[in-house]
Amino acid sequence: MSKMLVAVLVGLTVAAAPVGTSEKIDAEINAKIRAEADKNSQIMRTMHYLTDVYGPRLTGSPNHKAAGEWAIKQMTEWGFKNGHLEPWPFVNADGSPRPGWLNERFSGFIISPTTDSLVGEVLAWTPSTRGTVTAQAVNIVAPTSPTQAELDAWIAETTPKIKGKIVLVGAPTIVKVNLEPPALRRNDDDLKRQFDPNTAPGDGRGGPGRGNAPAAPPDPTRLNAGAVNTAVNAMIMKAGIAVRLNDAGRDHGQIRAFQNNTYDPAKAPPTVVLRNEDYGRIARILADGTPVTLEFNIVNRDYPGGTSYNAIAEIPGTDKADEVVMLGGHLDSWHSATGATDNAIGCAVMMEAARILQAIGVKPRRTIRVALWGGEEQGLLGSKAYVAQHFGTAENPKPEFDKFNGYFNVDSGTGRIRGGSVFGPPEGAAALREIFKPFEDLGVMGVTATNSRRSGGTDSTTFNEAGLPGIGLQQDPIEYNTYTWHTNLDTYERIIEEDVKKSATSIASALYHLAMRDEMLPRFAKDAMPAPPPPPGQGRGGNPAQR
Numbered sequence: 001m002s003k004m005l006v007a008v009l010v011g012l013t014v015a016a017a018p019v020g021t022s023e024k025i026d027a028e029i030n031a032k033i034r035a036e037a038d039k040n041s042q043i044m045r046t047m048h049y050l051t052d053v054y055g056p057r058l059t060g061s062p063n064h065k066a067a068g069e070w071a072i073k074q075m076t077e078w079g080f081k082n083g084h085l086e087p088w089p090f091v092n093a094d095g096s097p098r099p100g101w102l103n104e105r106f107s108g109f110i111i112s113p114t115t116d117s118l119v120g121e122v123l124a125w126t127p128s129t130r131g132t133v134t135a136q137a138v139n140i141v142a143p144t145s146p147t148q149a150e151l152d153a154w155i156a157e158t159t160p161k162i163k164g165k166i167v168l169v170g171a172p173t174i175v176k177v178n179l180e181p182p183a184l185r186r187n188d189d190d191l192k193r194q195f196d197p198n199t200a201p202g203d204g205r206g207g208p209g210r211g212n213a214p215a216a217p218p219d220p221t222r223l224n225a226g227a228v229n230t231a232v233n234a235m236i237m238k239a240g241i242a243v244r245l246n247d248a249g250r251d252h253g254q255i256r257a258f259q260n261n262t263y264d265p266a267k268a269p270p271t272v273v274l275r276n277e278d279y280g281r282i283a284r285i286l287a288d289g290t291p292v293t294l295e296f297n298i299v300n301r302d303y304p305g306g307t308s309y310n311a312i313a314e315i316p317g318t319d320k321a322d323e324v325v326m327l328g329g330h331l332d333s334w335h336s337a338t339g340a341t342d343n344a345i346g347c348a349v350m351m352e353a354a355r356i357l358q359a360i361g362v363k364p365r366r367t368i369r370v371a372l373w374g375g376e377e378q379g380l381l382g383s384k385a386y387v388a389q390h391f392g393t394a395e396n397p398k399p400e401f402d403k404f405n406g407y408f409n410v411d412s413g414t415g416r417i418r419g420g421s422v423f424g425p426p427e428g429a430a431a432l433r434e435i436f437k438p439f440e441d442l443g444v445m446g447v448t449a450t451n452s453r454r455s456g457g458t459d460s461t462t463f464n465e466a467g468l469p470g471i472g473l474q475q476d477p478i479e480y481n482t483y484t485w486h487t488n489l490d491t492y493e494r495i496i497e498e499d500v501k502k503s504a505t506s507i508a509s510a511l512y513h514l515a516m517r518d519e520m521l522p523r524f525a526k527d528a529m530p531a532p533p534p535p536p537g538q539g540r541g542g543n544p545a546q547r
């Protein structure tokens with residue numbers, strides 16, 4: 001085929017959209033996007049900086065800020081404009097500042113009856129040990145569903161036993177061998193069914209619902225696990241222990257370490273999440289009646305707090321420059337690895353999608369804005385602050401609310417994009433479905449509409465909550481929920497370059513088409529806007545540490 005003929009065919013495709021569709025798909029641009037994504041990909045270079053150089057990127061830490069500064073510098077070098085860190089208050093409910101925090105050193109050993117190194121991760125926003133501490137280990141297991149009197153008796157008996165000790169809190173988890181590992185990729189036919197507008201359930205999540213057996217009414221004389229935990233934490237602080245040890249409770253040495261929920265290192269003991277294998281070993285030796293001596297040295301550092309940042313940069317639009325199409329992911333991570341799949345990759349893919357358009361010389365009609373959020377892991381804090389400040393809500397809109405044309409979000413690891421869910425009427429999903437259609441060969445199987453304004457899980461839902469079209473992109477699972485999400489294994493090595501290049505390709509095209517479209521992305525009309533979610537406290541309380 002000659003070059004000339006290709007050009008003619010491409011031209012025809014642009015001019016004549018297939019019957020039954022309304023989107024103008026620019027096949028020539030799509031071909032350029034594919035070529036740029038394939039030949040000049042910057043994703044792995046971006047990943048190297050965000051993970052190896054600047055990770056981990058815990059919200060409020062200097063690493064997180066430095067990663068944001070690097071991303072802005074990089075996007076500016078690519079030709080983006082208006083790059084800046086946008087501050088937002090990282091504070092407690094009472095307005096007091098949350099400090100920045102980093103773990104600098106950790107070591108743990110069994111000293112007797114054997115000698116060995118221990119593998120663990122320090123809980124965020126907990127204090128250092130006072131130098132190297134050596135103490136007897138004690139394993140405490142609080143009673144299940146006790147009455148208040150039973151719990152009080154247990155606390156009175158336990159408190160003197162833990163003073164000055166290294167305390168294993170809870171029985172070791174027995175992690176069974178998984179004989180049926182979950183699939184790494186999703187099946188094409190399943191996905192096609194999920195994203196078929198005629199069969200999709202409507203929220204784009206699909207999949208079988210979990211059967212909810214009616215729960216027995218709680219016995220009002222018995223305390224629930226939350227109440228018992230609170231009492232155990234108070235006992236531990238009052239007794240004054242050397243180190244608290246929690247069981248990671250996962251297989252193959254995986255550790256998920258979250259935070260001291262008070263964000264105040266003065267309100268928790270030095271705390272380590274030990275790998276299940278070490279926690280179980282110590283607990284089993286103690287259960288023999290054999291004393292165990294452990295040694296720990298933890299050095300954590302606090303930084304002045306109260307402020308965190310979103311990193312923002314733009315490709316300015318032309319005739320519709322006051323309208324904006326956004327894309328992004330959260331830049332903050334947990335601290336026990338370098339946060340590659342959660343979520344440096346979401347940032348790298350979105351930076352790349354916009355870079356591709358810049359590199360092929362696109363002049364978008366609407367402004368394209370990349371946002372790399374902070375504070376996602378503490379409850380979508382950065383995106384919530386941004387949306388409140390710039391857009392408001394459907395009920396209380398700011399002028400920019402009416403100029404908003406969608407926000408693409410990636411936050412499910414390294415798997416390639418398989419489809420999406422957009423907040424809005426079916427027409428919005430239909431437009432995006434047509435825009436993504438040319439990328440079925442890369443695995444993208446469609447887009448469904450959702451009308452849920454409940455936020456949670458990731459930053460696209462912040463936009464949904466406000467009544468704006470957040471576009472949550474769904475991905476192949478690969479090792480996300482099984483191995484890398486929030487674990488000490490979440491590093492650069494877990495990224496599949498082939499997959500993330502595909503994601504950047506399809507997103508770049510969707511971004512381009514939303515930026516060029518004559519009309520805005522269809523949104524709910526005022527009178528069709530679903531009601532906002534119930535105010536905090538009336539909904540189900542989520543634990544941000546489990547996010």
Ligand SMILES: [Zn+2]
Pocket residue numbers: 330342343376411458
């Ligand atoms: Zn995430």
